[in-house]
Amino acid sequence: MARRRRVYEGKAKVLYEGPEPGTLVQYFKDDATAFNNKKSATIVGKGVLNNRISEYLMARIAEIGIPTHFVRRLNMREQLIKEVEIIPVEVIIRNISAGSLATRLGIPEGTALPRSIVEFCYKSDELGDPLITEEHITAFGWATPQEIDDIMAMSLRINDFLIGLFLGIGIKLVDFKLEFGRLYENEMVRVVLADEISPDNCRLWDTKTNEKMDKDRFRRDLGGVAEAYQEVARRLGIMPEGGPRDIQAPTLMQ
Template identity: 75%
Template structure:
């Protein structure tokens, strides 16, 4: 078994030292969590499916000129990514009222929004990932105004493209979360999409029935969580033959 230096372990993924300078290996776990890690569980096969789904979506985005950290998938649970400096801000793009947003504004879940709304959240489990404004972000130095402009522009492009892609397979993109990183190439820096794009961070509803096919099935104890992730992969045409397989994570050295 390959021994690699573990760089970071989060709730759903592990990052290992990559084979070349400036690269990392991203390993997808089956572990899952909700409500700022207060609810935890395991979704069997989730890591395999999210690896394939994120590979597919990141590749499609690259084809239309959206920069990402993704390089290529290595195996069932791992992909090669570029090492980036993660910006500690999550952007959430909302097309339909759902979850906490619906509660905050007293809207019925499923209400179509007048236009897509972008929100910023500071990445901090300890603080509960608080909602923040551009003033907070620039005042505390988490990102520069130009960084934010680039992030929002990319997020809206992603929203336009993925909304159409999912519509074509009978899914409604209700909302989604994006993370970004600074990719340094020689003296040049550009903002790129990082982390993953999968049912873990996208709300996806069936267009005809509004059935939820994402992590809300875990959050809300709706059951059939594995089947929902499999259905998204099936509609995208990328469900691994025979269903999700497995590969052991590389042994880590500290």
């Protein structure tokens, strides 16, 4: 297996230097974490499933004109992506009350919201990703007003598209998290969708039973995490042949 230098390692993915300048290889791990890393486990095959699901969704989103960092899938666990400067703001789009929104505002879980709500969080594990406003984002220089406008427009467009896509396979898109980055091309800079879109950062419920098909199964000790992710992949028509298989990580250069 090719030797490559590790650039960054997060809770669910590792970034390695890419084969060409301006590219990275994104490797999906089987690690699962919750509650700001206070709970962790290994779910065999999760990385394979998230790689395939995110590949499919990123490609479909690109088809509707949303720029992304995704280039192509390399193998069962890796993607080639464009190197971007990550904007330290997580964007949460909520369609149905669940999770922290239900807790904070006392809105019963499962309540349809009057309209889709967009929230911002400062991307900081040490601080627990606190909620922030546009005022914080611009005051501290995390993003410009124009970048915020672009992020909002893309987030709502992605939400509209994914709601329809998931409803078509019997799944409710309850809420999900997006990350964006600055892509530098020659003298141009533009904001693009980054990170991943998978059951790790989406809440997905079956439309008939409201059964959870996402990482809440791990957070709440419901069991069947891998099976739920497999069902999402199956409904999307992208279940890996023979099911998810384990692939070793690339050898690191010290």
